[in-house]
Amino acid sequence: SAVISQKPSRDICQRGTSLTIQCQVDSQVTMMFWYRQQPGQSLTLIATANQGSEATYESGFVIDKFPISRPNLTFSTLTVSNLSPEDSSIYLCSVEDPQGEQYFGPGTRLTVT
Amino acid sequence: AQSVAQPEDQVNVAEGNPLTVKCTYSVSGNPYLFWYVQYPNRGLQFLLKYITGDNLVKGSYGFEAEFNKSQTSFHLKKPSALVSDSALYFCAVRDPYYTGRRALTFGSGTRLQVQP
Numbered sequence: 001s002a003v004i005s006q007k008p009s010r011d012i013c014q015r016g017t018s019l020t021i022q023c024q025v026d027s028q029v030t031m032m033f034w035y036r037q038q039p040g041q042s043l044t045l046i047a048t049a050n051q052g053s054e055a056t057y058e059s060g061f062v063i064d065k066f067p068i069s070r071p072n073l074t075f076s077t078l079t080v081s082n083l084s085p086e087d088s089s090i091y092l093c094s095v096e097d098p099q100g101e102q103y104f105g106p107g108t109r110l111t112v113t
Numbered sequence: 114a115q116s117v118a119q120p121e122d123q124v125n126v127a128e129g130n131p132l133t134v135k136c137t138y139s140v141s142g143n144p145y146l147f148w149y150v151q152y153p154n155r156g157l158q159f160l161l162k163y164i165t166g167d168n169l170v171k172g173s174y175g176f177e178a179e180f181n182k183s184q185t186s187f188h189l190k191k192p193s194a195l196v197s198d199s200a201l202y203f204c205a206v207r208d209p210y211y212t213g214r215r216a217l218t219f220g221s222g223t224r225l226q227v228q229p
Contacts, residue, residue, distance in 0.1 A: 001159070033216050042203065043157075043219045092156060096215055100145065100164060100207075104157040 002027050002095050004105035012111045013083050020079045021108045023093035028073035033102070034066075037090040046091075049076050083112045115140040115206045117187075119220035126194045127228050134189040134223045136204030145207040146187045147217065148178055152200045160202075163187060174198070194227045201225075 003026040013019050023032065034046040046066055047055040055068040069077045080087050090107040097103065117138045126132045138144055148160040161172025168180045178189045189202060201224050205217040 004156075031215055042221045043217075045216045045218075048216055094157075094217075101159055101162060102147070102217060103159060104149075106156040 001101070002029065002097055002103045004093060004095060004103060006091075006093060006105040006108050008108060009106065010109040010111075012113060014113055015083055015085065017083055018079055018081045019083065019110055020077050021091055021093075023076045023078070023105055025074045025095050029095040029097070030073070031096050032070065032076045033094045033096075034068065034076075034078045035092045035094065035104075037092065037107070039088065043092065046078070080110065083110075085112045088112045115144070115208055115218055117146075117204045117206045117218060117220040119202075119204055119223045121223050122221075123224045123226060125226045125228065128196050129193050132191050132194040132198070132225065132227070134202050134204075134225060136187045136189065136220060138185050138187060138204075138206050140206055140208070142209045144187075145209065146178075146180065147205040147207070148172065148176070148187075148189050149203045149205060149219075150174075150200045151203065151222075157203065160189070194225075196227050196229050199225055199227045 005024045007022045032049045035043040037043045045058050046061045047057045049055045049068050049070040051070050051073050067079045088111050090109050092107045094102045094104045146163045149157040151157050161170050163170045163180045171177045176191050201222050203222050204220040208214040
């Protein structure tokens with residue numbers, strides 16, 4: 001199974017600022033995914049990030065608000081821009097291994113004040 | 114579009130008793146089904162998956178799940194619950210490979226509480 005780390009593990013940010021979350025995997029993977037888990041809720045997919053191509057965003061999520069980079073096969077970043085209290089969530093990255101299993105990072109807990 | 118439903122917000126069971134966490138799905142084509150567990154302040158951990166083959170799938174920590182095509186269900190089970198099993202459990206589905214969409218769609222989650 002892949003080992004995934006995320007930085008930061010948590011942060012408190014002011015309204016109107018931005019936060020960039022890093023996701024590092026210990027092996028090369030084609031697909032990486034970014035999810036959001038709002039307080040007390042399930043996970044919702046934000047976007048799929050393939051190396052060498054633009055990220056594919058789900059309905060309700062736009063690149064201006066959630067820009068994603070995928071510079072290589074082991075790393076990705078998600079930026080949450082122009083923060084509002086509604087962005088307070090846990091953000092998780094995940095990868096899929098060749099057996100079709102998805103593994104998740106520990107998450108980044110964002111609180112917007 | 115595919116979806117999964119977890120009809121119970123919370124399941125309470127006494128330690129040592131069998132547990133079941135329910136999940137039903139709606140997909141076009143053959144389903145790819147998963148169970149994950151989330152402990153407090155931790156990420157999601159993969160428990161098991163069904164893609165094809167035996168309807169009874171065995172996974173981590175003594176958990177198993179039964180795929181039932183006629184009832185479109187994929188219930189998670191364990192013969193004897195432990196207090197340490199108390200956590201949030203998510204059922205998830207993924208589109209078949211031919212769709213090209215590989216991300217997961219999650220159910221709403223079920224909180225399992227095992228009483229000593």
